[in-house]
Amino acid sequence: MILEAIDVGIYKPGSRLVESELAERFGVSRTPIREALQRLETQSLLTRDGRSLIVASLDHNQMAELYVVRTELEGLAARLAAQHASVEEINVLQQMIDADRERVSDAAALARSNKRFHKQLHLASHNRFLVQQLDLVYRSMALLATTSLAVEGRGPVALDEHQAIVLAISNRDGPAAYEAVKRHLSEAFVTRLKHDAGAQAW
Known part of the structure; x- marks a missing residue:
């Protein structure tokens, strides 16, 4: 669901992703959100900005x-x-x-x-x-x-x-x-x- 939201432009490159906001948007607990974010970071679709995760951009x-x-x-x-x-x-x-x-x-x-x-x-x-x-x-x-x-x-x-x-x-x-x-x-x-x-x- 996060990937689809990125794909359709709800979250654009540079957008900050907040666990609590995502959990509320998708109606799930923060644990699967956290796991999904970790997986997307591993796939280089998200990147870290300090302690925050943001949607990566391509140079x-x-x-x-x-x-x-x-x-x-x-x-x-x-x-x-x-x-x-x-x-x-x-x-x-x-x-x-x-x-x-x-x-x-x-x-x-x-x-x-x-x-x-x-x-x-x-x-x-x-x-x-x-x-x-x-x-x-x-x-x-x-x-x-x-x-x-x-x-x-x-x-x-x-x-x-x-x-x-x-x-x-x-x-x-x-x-x-x-x-x-x-x-x-x-x-x-x-x-x-x-x-x-x-x-x-x-």
Whole structure:
């Protein structure tokens, strides 16, 4: 529940997490809250500021490193999906894109459905170990305070990139699926860098 709250932006990078407040918010005792916080700190999702725990943030280099790993793992997932995804799974991915075109002007809704699309892509690889590793990567993605989909004009382009991924998978073309993911995540990373640079401009 804490991780989900970070993921949806209730707690942003730099937010201080207080045991008593979390226990009240989630309606549980402080013991499981304490254990959860310790686990999230071990996973580097939280960091210490004196005696307090705060939501960690990723610097430029860490973000770049994360995108490198994400691109390789997700590219592999797409390549495997081209080999192993069922017709039904491919149809679901296509239906997700079609539905997203109806909500393309709503960045928050698109960001949520984007996560579902990528998760479905991971599952279509039919490799449980790869899915587990991608889950860890996506946990760290929650530390990025903004979504590249919030940048004006990014939504429709991202959906076209999703379409290229699904087309390659439906054609059972593993290398093309890998390259389509690589292009998609490269564009997302460039968009995020430009957005962050603009936000820091004086």
